[in-house]
Amino acid sequence: MWSWLRDHLFKAVKERKERERHFLENGSKLLEKPIVSCNGKSIPIRTFSAKELSLATNNYHNHPCRGWWKGSLDRRFVLVKQFPVTEILADLIINDLVISAKMSAHSNVLNPIGCCHETPSPILVYEFPANGFLADRIYVSGDRQTQYQYMAWASSQFLRAKLMWKLMRAFGIYGSAAPSLKNQASINEIVDPKILIEEGGACIEQQLQAVLHLGLTCIEEDPQRRPTMVYVTKELRWIERFIP
Structure with a gap:
């Protein structure tokens, strides 16, 4: 019993530290990218926790197309874009988010809402396409x-x-x-x-x-x-x- 509890606590602490590390690393990249590519202008991007997105997507249950998941946040539908779990893609994903934010004024481009930094590969959140894919x-x-x-x-x-x-x-x-x-x-x-x-x-x-x-x-x-x-x-x- 005590052995199981000790292992469970150790795993929980380790996972929390990993989330904190990813949050700091990915968050710093998100702050740096706009400075480089947007002439120092800030991009209003909301931050979500991994738990929030898991609940919003019913534990990633409904996926209208590969890599995308339909969810609900603040009483509105959203699209959650999830990538393979690897830190190698972090820079590319952040760059994808920054470019999407820069093009958000275009009527045919999905508007980014926010992202989650707590995972090795950041998870992106976009508005839901009312007119389909x-x-x-x-x-x-x-x-x-x-x-x-x-x-x-x-x-x-x-x-x-x-x-x-x-x-x-x-x-x-x-x-x-x-x-x-x-x-x-x-x-x-x-x-x-x-x-x-x-x-x-x-x-x-x-x-x-x-x-x-x-x-x-x-x-x-x-x-x-x-x-x-x-x-x-x-x-x-x-x-x-x-x-x-």
Whole structure:
């Protein structure tokens, strides 16, 4: 009996110290990131405890899509984004939160509400998308077992959506792309030839090649060589206007 109680208390103390350590380390990173990327401006982010989020999500029971959990906080629905438990991802997760906060004024970007620092990988909390998920808008299917069918978009919108989906499939996880694709940077490897024919052949291929090269610079291993979001936006506008 006493042995069990001693082990239980020792485990509880150890877990509390771990939560405190993660809280301090992740919290300091969250304070540092806005100073570096937001010209010293503070980002109003609420802090939640691990227990609060566990209760809000019914112990992470309801997940509308992979990695996301539906919960309820302060009488409103929220989305809780949980990552694999590893301290290696902490910097990337904090960066994700800061970028989301900077883009929160955009009507099509989820507004971050807060995060939990007590876990090795911070847990992020976002507003719940009242209009559904982007995947539900891009694809339409009555049966999960059947192949998705594309929505009837205008050709230019369809092209951009399909291109970005292809690029994310190829480069979303570093190292997952075929070496020949990364080295040769050939857009023909990831875009259906039918698109090139329907959209104007060589002209549209020039645009796709330019977007591909820009995308490759965004995944450079050296962070100093990656372009800023402002630069990427300007380049995309230039590609759309001046490349026929």
